[in-house]
Amino acid sequence: VWDDIFSFQGVLNKAMQLVVRKRARGEVLNCLRAYLSWEKSLPLDPGIMVSSLLLAIQLCPKMEFQLSERYGEDLSDSIWECILAIDLLCCHLKWSWTHDNIISKELWPVMDQWVKHRKGHETVPPVPDIIVASTLRLIGRLGQIGLKEGFSSAVKNISSIIGRFIQHAKEEDMPWGVQLAAVYALCDLGPSNPLEVVEAIQAWRTTTSNSIPSAVTSGISEVSCLCTVELH
Structure with missing residues (x-):
């Protein structure tokens, strides 16, 4: 099994x-120490590894969206591998550390920089759309750590911010890959506030003329089931 x-x-x-x-x-x-030769090297600090993986995403050679039949414009496999590795490490480091050091200090500033540059702040450097999409998917994954640890109110605040973000997709002419990433993040965060999340996604859905990927439809259905449970 270990092999x-x-x-x-x-x-x-x-x-x-x-x-x-x-x-x-x-x-x-x-x-495991003998099998994997751990005695030959000192263990890395998990927090340092998370920081290096965030940098790896920014420097990923395949910095473009990959077309997926199920997900539409999706991230490359190499970016997904980094996201899943960060998710695993942050699960180990727990929600409070993840929220304070990664979501607040690393991920929200990326979103803020992207928005400011698109609004014409010439002194703010641009952020590639694929990096913003990666950031949104990562926020969605990490938010689930907070849900599992019982910090639903903090996760609800995050989902509300992303919900407001996607409401302006059409008027801001937001790239399709970024829109989809925000919607998938909302689906990941859905248990924190299912009614509001479904309303936000459905409102977005009525404004877009693009073809909706099947993964979005599945995500809406899953969160809608949570709404039924919450109403009961």
Whole structure:
């Protein structure tokens, strides 16, 4: 089993090894230390690895959207690997650390910079659309950590911000890939406030003339089921 888990090379493997190295105890730790030659290197700090992965996303060679039959304009596999690795590390580091150090200090500033530049602030450097889409998908994934740990009000605030963001998609001529990323993030955050999330997505849906990917329809259905439960 361990051979299957750690046989793939890449950042996700490194993140898995780091988390397992931090959590394993007793004989399991001794076996893995020998099997993976951990005694030959010092463990990385998880927070430092998260920062390096955020930088890796910005420097990713495939900095363009990938067309997907199910998701529409999606992120590349290499960006997704970084996002999943960050998600895993932040699960280990818990919500409070993730919110204070990653969402507040790293991700929201990227969104703010992108919005300001599009509104004509010439002193604010541009941010590639694919980076903004990656940021939105990451916010959605990380928000689920807060939901699992019981911080629903904090996650609700995040979903409300993204809901307001997507409301201006048409008038701001927002790139389609960014719009979809925001919608998928809302679906990820849906349990925090399902009624408001469904209303925001449905309002967005009525304003767009683009073809809606099947993943959006599935996401709306899932959050709508939560609305039914909440009403009951």
